[in-house]
Amino acid sequence: MAEISQGEEISPNMTLYINNLNEKIKIEQLKKSLHAVFSQFGKILDVLAFKTLKHKGQAWVIFEDVNSATNALRRMQGFPFYDKEMRIQYAKTKSDIVAKADGTFVPREKRKRHEEKGGKKRKEQVDPNQAAAGLNPAYAGAYGATPPLSQLPYLGARPIVPEAPAPPNSILFIQNLPHDTTPMMLQMLFNQYPGLKDVRMVEAKPGIAFVEYENEMQSTVAMQALQGFKMQQNQMLITYAKK
Numbered sequence: 001m002a003e004i005s006q007g008e009e010i011s012p013n014m015t016l017y018i019n020n021l022n023e024k025i026k027i028e029q030l031k032k033s034l035h036a037v038f039s040q041f042g043k044i045l046d047v048l049a050f051k052t053l054k055h056k057g058q059a060w061v062i063f064e065d066v067n068s069a070t071n072a073l074r075r076m077q078g079f080p081f082y083d084k085e086m087r088i089q090y091a092k093t094k095s096d097i098v099a100k101a102d103g104t105f106v107p108r109e110k111r112k113r114h115e116e117k118g119g120k121k122r123k124e125q126v127d128p129n130q131a132a133a134g135l136n137p138a139y140a141g142a143y144g145a146t147p148p149l150s151q152l153p154y155l156g157a158r159p160i161v162p163e164a165p166a167p168p169n170s171i172l173f174i175q176n177l178p179h180d181t182t183p184m185m186l187q188m189l190f191n192q193y194p195g196l197k198d199v200r201m202v203e204a205k206p207g208i209a210f211v212e213y214e215n216e217m218q219s220t221v222a223m224q225a226l227q228g229f230k231m232q233q234n235q236m237l238i239t240y241a242k243k
Contacts, residue, residue, distance in 0.1 A: 014045075014069050015091035016061045021049075022082035023056045030082075032178075033185050034059055036231045038076065042068025060091055081188065170197075170219050171241040172211045178232045179206040186211065189229070193222040210241055 016038075021030065031047045038044060038061050049059040063069040069090070078085045166173075174186070186199045190211050195218030200210045213219040223238045230236075 010090045010092055012066050012070055013090050014063045014066055015093075016063070016069055016073055016088055017058070017091040018061065018086050018088050019058045020084055020087040021057045021059060022084045025082050027051050029182065030059065032180065032232065033082070033182075033188065034061055036185050037079070037081070037188055038063075038072050039230055040226075041072040041075065082184065166240040166242040168216045168220060169240050169243060170213045170216050171243070172213075172219050172223055173239050173241040174209040174211060175207065175237040175239075176234050177207045177209060177236065178234050181207075181209070181231060183209075185231070189226065189231075190222055193225060194218055196222075216240075 018034070025033070027049050031049050034049075035044055035047050038047075041063070043064040045062045045064055047059065047061050049055070061069075061072070063072065073088050073090070076086060077088050080086075177186075181201070183199045183201050186201075186209055187196070190196050190199065193213075195214040196211070197214055198210075198212040200212075202208055202210075211219075211222070213222065219240070223240075226236060227238050228235050
């Protein structure tokens with residue numbers, strides 16, 4: 001596992017390197033959960049995580065701008081994520097998707113020859129670009145070829161609009177969730193706001209959930225903060241639950 005180098009100063013950039021992640025979580029679920037938790041800080045270009053032993057417990061979250069990455073790093077440092085506290089720092093290697101956007105991209109073969117000529121090898125962080133291209137060929141379309149999430153076709157459940165709004169209470173009714181949303185993903189998202197008691201999903205009806213707080217003031221704070229929050233390409237619709 002890559003280690004965070006305490007003595008080396010890394011310049012702020014758009015890519016965050018995260019380690020100390022729970023290795024028991026499946027890769028796709030891990031990536032979706034990271035996207036759900038980090039997308040509150042700004043537009044995410046990509047989330048990288050790999051199955052290989054060398055990359056277990058690690059991931060990279062690539063933002064569209066440095067400010068979003070910096071805010072996420074400060075707010076999420078030590079955040080309990082699947083029962084383990086995340087360790088976050090700026091990535092040492094610029095992601096291909098960022099390099100292509102700012103015009104500094106160097107084809108991998110040229111870069112490899114240059115690195116071999118200089119005789120330098122990185123020991124702390126793994127290069128996420130090499131991991132994506134060399135160790136996981138199925139991920140070849142991750143840089144540039146895949147359209148932004150906002151341009152992908154709508155795949156979620158159609159929002160169910162209540163006949164009449166329920167009065168404010170401690171239970172929130174969440175709609176338009178991606179069908180593969182898990183209670184743990186929602187718990188991590190809503191647990192940022194005080195007073196969370198329970199998260200319930202309806203197995204027979206994918207795309208909806210109930211989130212309960214200790215009182216209506218706490219549920220209202222969470223609803224106002226997360227109303228319209230995007231999980232994958234779906235915007236959450238939050239109302240008070242009918243009792």
